[in-house]
Amino acid sequence: MIGSIDEVVVDCQNPAALADFWALILGGTPVHRSADWSYVDPPRWTRLAFQRVPEVKQVKNRLHLDVLVKDVAQAADEAVALGAVKVGALHSDGPGTFQVLLDPEGNEWCVVRPNT
Incomplete structure (x- = not known):
């Protein structure tokens, strides 16, 4: 084994809005560390983080x-x-x-x- 999952990071345009949305879906309190980085720690799961990127999503995940x-x-x-x-x-x-x-x-x- 090399390691373990620390967090799952999603590239996005609006980290705060996605952290707020996913906190409502999964539970936990959204944390807005900066305009470029937010996250939520859902109960019983790993951290789900959101980082601002310049490009918009264009294809299927x-x-x-x-x-x-x-x-x-x-x-x-x-x-x-x-x-x-x-x-x-x-x-x-x-x-x-x-x-x-x-x-x-x-x-x-x-x-x-x-x-x-």
Whole structure:
């Protein structure tokens, strides 16, 4: 083993706004260290940090977060009320149910509920 995850960092245009959004989704208190760097420490997970970059997001994420919820449809609606955008329909199959969403800067993520 080389090391362990210290934090997950998201490049963005508005670090404070994304830290505020993700704190509402995952819990924790957003910390705005500077205009270029904010983060949130969600309960039971690693730090999620946001750093300002000059370019805007242009393509689909190569990595995304799956947020475990009790009710996918309800969680997706609550996320939309906080500024997320639904992408496509609710998906349900053998492994479980999920809804793809975009955060306020267009980063893809999902609310998920596995079938157990």
